[in-house]
Each structure stands twice: as C-alpha cells, then as structure tokens.
Amino acid sequence: MEKVSLANGRPLLDGVFGPLTHEEDAQIRSILAAVDDQLLSLAKHFGSNHAGLGSTGLELCLLASGQLSINSYVETTDSDEHAADFLVELAPSWCAGDRSGDRVWTIEATIEVDCQHVVDHKAMETVYDRGDISAVTPKAAAQALLQAATDLVHLGMSHPVEHWTALATD
DSSP, X not given: OEEEEHHHHOOOSHHHHOSOOHHHHHHHHHHHHHHHHHHHHHHHXXXXXXXXXXXXXXXXXXXXXXXXXXXXXXXXXXXXXXXXXXXXXXXXXXXXTOOSOOOOEEEEXXXXXXXXXXXXOSSEEEEEEOOOEEESSHHHHHHHHHHHHHHHHHHHHHSOHHHHHGGGBO
C-alpha cells in the first residue's frame, strides 16, 4: 500500500474522481482541504497535531491491487492506553470492481477501538458506523466526505474517548 498526502504531495485526483477540469479539480481540492481542517481540529482536541499516516490529513491510497481511494484517520488513546481511530474514506465504485460504467462514489465514516473483550479478538472493533453514503458527482462526493468528517469531529468532541473504548468491552 502506498499513501500520498493530498496537502503535501498534491497527487492527481483523476484516478479517484475520473477526468476533472482545472476548475473541478480546484473546487474539489478546496473541499478536501476543509476535510483536512476538520480532521486536524479533532486531532488537536485529542492533544495531537497529526491526522493520517503522513500527519497532514487526507491521503491518496494505492493498494497493490490497483485500487485507489482517499482516506485518513485520527488516532488517540484513552486513559488505559486503548486506541480509538476516527476514520473517513471516499472510494469510487470501480475501486470495488464495479464495471457498470456508473460514476458513483462511496463515503464511509467509522470509529474503531481496541477490542477489550474477555476473549481478545486481536483486532480493532467498529463501535460506530455512519453507514455508506453514495454520491453521483465528484463534487458531491467531496462534500459528503466533508460532512462525514464534520460528523466524526462532533462525535469525537461530544464524548470522552473512554465512551468509545467502553463500547468494545463485555
């Protein structure tokens, strides 16, 4: 898996959104920069200054299979050092093998925490899933990602981290 920061690397977005005009690219990048701002505000709330693997927010993610998506996360821990990740992702339908020719994007937002069950699953557990949102234009997809990030920020700031990590216990 390779990741490139949208803010620092400024990769082409066409692999995720399809061909874009200069104007469309600028509009989408502006919306995605607002997503970064939201994610970084949540990170600051948790006492950190980074979001995503590259610390700058959203990243273009290329999997070995050739699939592309845009995603990021904010990671924090509770007082017992249990991790909680607030994640967002935007992926085109063709990322999942859809060959219908329809231009559709799926936006996801989840909160995942360390499993704390008696029988430890050795994995993160999803304790909040906003549900997949679909968009039919690149701009609408970027706007939906911004809304998803805004919703996660609201949830993250409305409850202590222990609220989320407690949901993964027996």
